[in-house]
Amino acid sequence: MTIELKNIRKAFKTNTVIEDLSLSVAKGETLVLFGPSGAGKTVLLRLIAGVIEPDAGEIRVNGQNMAGVEPEDRGIGMAFQNFALFPHMDAFANIAAPLTARGQSKGAMTETVEKVARLLKIDHVLHHKPKELSNGQKQRTALARALSAQPSVLLLDDPLRNVDAKLRFEMRLELPRLLKDQNATVIYVTQDYKEAMALGHRIAVMNGHGIQQVGTPADIYHAPANVDIARLFGDPVINLLDIVPERRDGRVVAMISDRAIPLADDYAPQIGQPCILGLRPEALRFVADGTPGAIPVEVEAETPLNEKTVTLVLTLRGREIMVSRPAGTPGPASGQAHVAVDAGAAILFDRATGRRIAPVHKMMRQEDVA
Amino acid sequence: METHSPLERLLRGIALTLVCLFFMFPIVWIVLMSFQTNETILRVPPSVVFMPTLENYTALITGRLETAAGTLNIDFMGNLWNSLFLSTTSVAIGLLLGVPAAYAFARLKFRGSEDIAFTLLSFRFAPPLLVLLPLTIYFQQLGLANTYGGLIWVYQLIVLPLILWIVRGYFEDIPADIEYAYRIAGHDFWSTFRRIALPLAGPGIAAAGLLSFIFAWNNFVFALVLASADKQPVTVGALAFVTASGIQYGQVAAGIVLSIAPTFALALYAQRYLVEGLSLGAVKG
The missing domain is CATH 3.40.50.300 (P-loop containing nucleotide triphosphate hydrolases)
Structure with a gap:
């Protein structure tokens, strides 16, 4: 029926x-x-x-x-x-x-x-x-x-x-x-x-x-x-950062903590346009200092959430980002830390309309859904 | 919150007693009067000590009033029967017409529904005397004067608005989802009305029926003007106790006792249907 x-x-x-x-x-x-x-x-x-x-x-x-x-x-x-x-x-x-x-x-x-x-x-x-x-x-x-x-x-x-x-x-x-x-x-x-x-x-x-x-x-x-939909699904909620994509060394990037985060080349038309970068907390992970592409952050607070541990960090520009990792895995000590971004998982929205820009084709990973 | 001090309980007891006394005393006094002769009633100072007599009741039931001036025939039992017949029929017709109408006003919002409902309520605004004169003329021309049918029709002015507005409120209090659920389960409009709406509004229908019965029973002017002796209810019939040779207090009292008895019995019986909260637990609290 x-x-x-x-x-x-x-x-x-x-x-x-x-x-x-x-x-x-x-x-x-x-x-x-x-x-x-x-x-x-x-x-x-x-x-x-x-x-x-x-x-x-x-x-x-x-x-x-x-x-x-x-x-x-x-x-x-x-x-x-x-x-x-x-x-x-x-x-x-x-x-x-x-x-x-x-x-x-x-x-x-x-x-x-x-x-x-x-x-x-x-x-x-x-x-x-x-x-x-x-x-x-x-x-x-x-x-x-x-x-x-x-x-x-x-x-x-x-x-x-x-x-x-x-x-x-x-x-x-x-x-x-x-x-x-x-x-x-x-x-x-x-x-x-x-x-x-x-x-x-x-x-x-x-x-x-x-x-x-x-x-x-x-x-x-x-x-x-x-x-809006990005915000409704997911706990902790998706990180939404105001950015303007730019071109550096021939690549499309977004600047976070004065570091260039590479974005997919599909986003080239958005260079110079005000956008919102959506990053799921689980697309971010803590890495050792000196890892290429890692962004320096300051650890603010940490809280357990079900099977995850959620850390609230501040970028150099004072923007709040949430990073989640499976509970029980080692995390950063307080103070300075470094975060690597899974660039493939980044979602870009038009800041004026809130709509998602250019579909990013990638494998759906079922384990991230739950 | 059952933590009252003994003093509080005592004061509450006294207050309750005072209220009961205040409301019940006239009734108790009338009941006492109905078992006395005119002489014992009128003695000064009054006393509750007397030889009870049933002669007032026998006079009423046989219809022969013994006065100083001689024997007077009054048809009190006929009046009582008239009251019973008029009120019961009026309420029955009122419920038959009013309950479906109340449901329509509560559930099916149609053009002008509020206006019609208000018009029906407005029948209660006008003083009865205002409508009586034109009504009398109409009734005489239509041949309705001094008929049960005509009286019952006029009684709808009292009964119908009351039933309509009380029952409508109860229908509105039933969550529409309960009725929707029954419809979706596969039952048509009428069986939903019969099996869901009517039982759930039952307390309201009982309350409205009881109240309108009392109002119809106590009506005086309509019956006084529109009915002659053989169709008159007790309220009008009681006038007969005021005779040329004085007022027969004992018989008046006995008449009152007899005439409040049916309403009293009905109220006691209907009480069990006046339970509130029947729809509790149907939807989340």
């Missing part, structure tokens, strides 16, 4: 939420809709589910135009960010709701509900009302309800938003297998870039009324379409 959106527009009174949005999702694919709150992700899901109608544009599910098709006839499963469980029904009745609508026999229904509940580990609370469930159980009940009728299209609206960190981590591990078993076309909304990278075959970054970039997690990470 494919989902196709063409030139969708939706406004509430004078507030335009979605402007000329087009997107297609392949059968069996999990597409993550990623973006800050207010970007229109939830509105987009509701348009697909049919509870609101677009002002313009076309929504096709498996080739069929959805205009005028009531939500109950679209055969879609949806989990809401706020769970939206039926408070006067127990978990069993909640999960069974999509089945009662399809006129299943009581026995078949019970079997299906119990199977889904076992899968999501809520079979022991099936006869509890929503208010007697913990947040994690509510979230699983909401998910079970979306899955129970085995819809071929699943819309998951930030289902892990309101659960605690431990459960979120567990679910992030379980969900890909669960979604694969369903063999459904999935649109998954999230604001958490790690979730987006862990779950999505492709990620669509939504911001400012539309989709700014669609690509694989590696694409988005290594070749973000603009400065």
Whole structure:
């Protein structure tokens, strides 16, 4: 089952939420809709589910135009960010709701509900009302309800938003297998870039009324379409330095700490133009004094971050840069140090528009993504 | 925060007692009066010590009022039945019309919906006497004067705005996502209304029904002007206790006790449906 959106527009009174949005999702694919709150992700899901109608544009599910098709006839499963469980029904009745609508026999229904509940580990609370469930159980009940009728299209609206960190981590591990078993076309909304990278075959970054970039997690990470996207993905955040590329000794370079950092020759047209240089913290590493191309820095602070150690350093011009290295590897003592730049990993943005300049072709390295 | 000092608890007890006394005393006094004869009621100083008598109630139930001037026939039980019939039917029709309308006003924002809702509310602004005169003339011409149908129709002026506005608020408080979820699960508009919206707004519907029943029950002027003796509710019928030979306080009191009994019983019964927080736990807190 494919989902196709063409030139969708939706406004509430004078507030335009979605402007000329087009997107297609392949059968069996999990597409993550990623973006800050207010970007229109939830509105987009509701348009697909049919509870609101677009002002313009076309929504096709498996080739069929959805205009005028009531939500109950679209055969879609949806989990809401706020769970939206039926408070006067127990978990069993909640999960069974999509089945009662399809006129299943009581026995078949019970079997299906119990199977889904076992899968999501809520079979022991099936006869509890929503208010007697913990947040994690509510979230699983909401998910079970979306899955129970085995819809071929699943819309998951930030289902892990309101659960605690431990459960979120567990679910992030379980969900890909669960979604694969369903063999459904999935649109998954999230604001958490790690979730987006862990779950999505492709990620669509939504911001400012539309989709700014669609690509694989590696694409988005290594070749973000603009400065905003570069900033949204990655922890610690990407280093963004204002530079003006220049030519020295026949090479295109950027000056950091009075040292020339070589850039790819593709960037020759940008010489003399104000640009922003994006350097992922893991593209920088500490090296011994005297290493060719190394830039002198002053170590400011160091902090552990998950499996990494992040060091904040200052360049000679007082610019702050973050350098990360695997935790437990030797780092610099305080004071002076030298940093080498993996020039191939540098991303260049136009300072005026924020857009990325000239795609840099290079191997995607999956290990950097996580 | 159950850390109150004994003094605090004592003062609170006294305050509660005073409030209860203030509100309950008239009712208690009326109940006491209903078991007394006119003589014991009117003695000075009044006393709570008396020989209880059921003659007021028997007079009301048999419909024969013994006065100094002779026997007077009043149809109090007929009035009581009228009240019951008029109020129940009015509230039932009000709920039948008002609840779906309230849902429409809450969920389906359509052109002029606010204006219509406000117009319906504005029926409550006008003093009833203002509309009564033209209404009387209309009713006489339409043949609605002194009919149950006509009265029930006029009672909608009292009942409908109340139900509409109370229930609308409850519908608006139901997160729309819950209804969306039921729709997406494959149920159509009507079954979503019946299985989700109605049960979740249940407390509101019960509250609105109870309140409008009380308002309808207590109505006086509409019934006074638009109905004659055989259609009159207790509120109007009670006028009969003011006789040429004086006011029969004991019977008035017994009449009051009998006429508040149904509303009282209804309130006690409906209380269990007035529980709040039914929608708690549906969406994240």
